Amino acid sequence: MDPRTSAQDVMRCDLCETAVVQMHCDTCLVNLCKACVGEHFSADLSKPHKIVHFKDKKSTLIHPRCTSHEEEMCDMFCTHCDVSICSICLASDQHLGHKLARVLEIRDKKRDKLVKKQTELKEKIYPNYQDIASDVQIRMSQLEKEYGDLSTAITKHGEDWHREIDKLVKKLKAEVDEMKNTQLQTLQKHLDEINKTMSDIKDEINSVDSVLESTDISSLFSLPSTLDRYTNLPRKITVTIPKFILKKLQADQLFSLKTISIKSDKHGYSMKTTQKSPEAGSSPPVKQLLDQPETVTTIDTGYDRLYNVACLSDEKIWTSGNDSIMKLYSINQGSLLKSITTKSGNMPYDIAVTKSGDLVHTDYYGDRTVNIVKNEKIKKVIRLRTWRPRGVCSTSSGDLLVIMYSDDGKQTKVVRYSGSTEKQTIQFDYKGKPLYSSDGYYRYITENRNLDICVSDYGARAVVVVNQAGKLRFRYTGHTPAPMNKPFSPLRITTDSQSHILTDDDNNHCVHIIDQDGQFLRYIDCGLSYPQGLCIDTNDNLFVAQLFKAQVKKIKYLQ
Template identity: 40%
Template sequence: MDFRSSAQEAVYCNLCETALVQIHCDTCLTNLCTACVGEHMMMGEPTGHQFVRIQSIRPGQHPNKCLISTHSGKRCDLFCKQCQTQVCSSCIASGSHSDHKIMEIQQIIEFRKKKAANDKRLINSLILPSYVTMAQQLQNELDHIERKHEEVVREIVKHGELKHLDINKTVNILKAEADDFRNIQVRTLQQEITAIDGKISSIGEVIANAKNVLDSQSLIVVSSYESRCQEFKMLPQTVNVKVPQFKPRMISETEQEAMFGSLSVEDVQTEVVYTEMPAALYSSPLKELMEEPEIISTIQSCHSACLHSVVCRGNDMVFTTGNDCTIESIRLTEKGGSKLQRARTESGNKPWDITLDKDGHLVYTDGDKQTINLKKNDKTQTLLTLDNWKPLNVCNTLYGDLLVIMDSCDQKQARVVRYSGSSEKQSIQFDENGKRLFHSYSGHKYIAENRNLDICVIDCQAGAVVVLDQGGKLPFRYTGQMTVPKNRLFCPLGLTTDSQCQILISDISNDCIDVIDQDGQFLRYIDCGLKCPWGLCTDKNDYLFVAEKGGTLRKIRYLENERLP
């Protein structure tokens, strides 16, 4: 229909449905009256709407026109999922798409743009920095190999100068061998650098393409977008290169054929090994928050007095802790869960918090004994014993490290420490201005790593969630919303993250879960009859487990499946 319709063909606003249309949004294919433009701008991306006056639109003018010439350039408001193409009303009437799944075109636009935005975030924050870092490491290795080879050649020359002139031939032969090894290794490293530079260039093209999709108003451009993140998931590890060692041999007077020495080549090695980035960083499908979260099952824990920590292993096992010295394991079933066993801590102290290591073994903190412990095959091993620090809450990271939030024994300081095995890799205590990031007191400070590698910490005393990037810088703090379900002060206690890089925070005073995105923007409450929610965790299918203070464990579904294949 011509937008400049006559009175007999009046077109009304798609929002209020009462006023005549005066403005058209080319981005969303929506007709609006002037009063509804502001409300429409709040929908979708804040800067993603392009408006034109109805009078300025010529008949048939629209970027999303039917591709079939016989359909007179009709506007396409629908999309055929089987054919992966836009369709108009004439396409449907022709029967060529019968039995095909037809969707609103706006659904396709929103999904593809969200996918492009997700890919752009992933590439910018994780993939590109990983490739750049690897290129620098290879360049450093190349420089190191060059220096080492120069040292080897100098040793050969120095040894040759001490010997008789008639063995110069042997010296030259060995120099040539050393140069051959060097050339092979240098060539391998240079090839890897060239390959990675090519990948970085390709990544730049992907970013530009994603930006073009995000900025484009053309359905052809947007609907044809395909993610290329899978192309970059395999990162080369540092090339394993070993330099040959020169082994000199003194020549005796009686030897007719002097043994000058040789290059030790047994350990010489030039090998490129590729490793895959953690699947969690790139393989998460897009999921939407459900309108009404639902409790799937309710399990009564043995920690009836107080249940404060929960962690999932796979889809069929959870572990819980409370205020006693036991860790409970629960096998999940379709009807809920059945208790398997309770294991005591080695010291008889209560476990302050629990997590699973990269191999699925249970790790717990013993604050009173100042230790971090591993339970494996019913045996307990002390991983770390801390001096002057009390380990509180702990989480495992995507790369297999442990993040531990701890208080000093005099309760004057608090910090986050990253451990790789028993080695301390990172300590975070102050912001860029030297101010303390966390309040110091003896209490729970739950910690989790987001899928974008941010570090999320509950600071209960401050009533805040402190979010740090992987370098320890502070992007934001979340301190709750002005309007809450029970109008009580925000009291965060537990937290977890999900596959969408969303952060879930238990508000024990308002009996709800706050859901925020990776940038700290509030998304919604999960308010489905919870009572004093405390510890939280999600499984690999994004089911949420909530440990209530009274000992009840709830399994909640709060995310829809991916909207489009």
């Protein structure tokens, strides 16, 4: 057993290993007796040994050892290299011209920062977590109560339905008894009439027998000729039993539960502080629909046919039509500001503007690419092989959503790209059935404020909306009566700050407005003629491209 570390012995000197420890070298971390202190000093005169009483050991700060000279302790710190340095390093040219500071100075600064952070953890952050934990526990208790109330309501509703069903069954059985008694009484009356007639016939038979057996001829002559009245048999009474009709009603048609929602809000909690700060408005102000939308201005574009419009800003819009030129117009002046020609010479199928203000267009008819225009130079971002890109939009996160059509004409899908990298594919519902039609009709795409992905599927005559994960939320198939009473034919699609979804309907020369859950709100017509492209500026003004007039209408529809 080592006498220096035995729990049954006192601490011994690290040098002589016999005397009781009385002193300690904070520099070398060595335990010493008084007799060995001098020997320890003389063993290494290069170090500034600090000898203290054993009970006061570790009172001296231990400087870091030099990474280049292991035996040396560091007094200085090079802020340029972010490393502690010893006197040998300092004497060399390695850190010449670098900003130097004393290790203790750097230590004090770091210690002050650490103390502040610790104070913040103790006095601010940890109490906030305590409050949040308390809030979660309170909401859990509220959840228990609310779910209990919900179960009670369901039970009560079930009991109410049972009572109603019992009443209905009792009523139906009473009606059955009444019908049965009515029919039995009718048949009984008919039976009584027949029995009386049968009794009369028996009497007639007996009378005839008496006459036939009599030798008195006059009795034969006096027999009344009433026998023929029995040759007409009585009428037949037919009764029908009522048929019990069971109406097909599923149990969930009586009552059901709405889907629960569990949302994780990154900014749901805010740090409590004694300082006042302005409130951050993350949600847009609520705007009401105007009773009557109004046209603000009209811009002539000069195309033979105008297909697309995309807002660059509140003052400028990009347009494209039935040629290879994409044109930028001033909204207020109505003047042409810039023209860009596609590389392939084909007309763009769709155009969009990214968050950074770059123009994006798809080349469906040519080289199957998605292109971006930066500084008037066109760069191919995505190139497809067995698919052709159709509609495109830029998302709030900066991704591109592209709806595309397979070369074999059998498939349609939505693909999310980050730059040129494919991140997500949306094609089928949870049953494995296609979400989108696979014919050759038009399809365009946009992202809603709630991150839903909205597709106008002309072939299916529907707006198909899935959530960010690609799960089907709803299909909107139009509203009746339509302005022209023609089938719903959605082409382009856009959304506004209120999460409204707007889609044009060229059959009915109008724009449909639905809410984020697919409920119809109203039509916008404003004298529209074959509406095609749609976009919304930051003030929620609607821009509509008119196909044959080749005009863009700016329409105000929100207050």
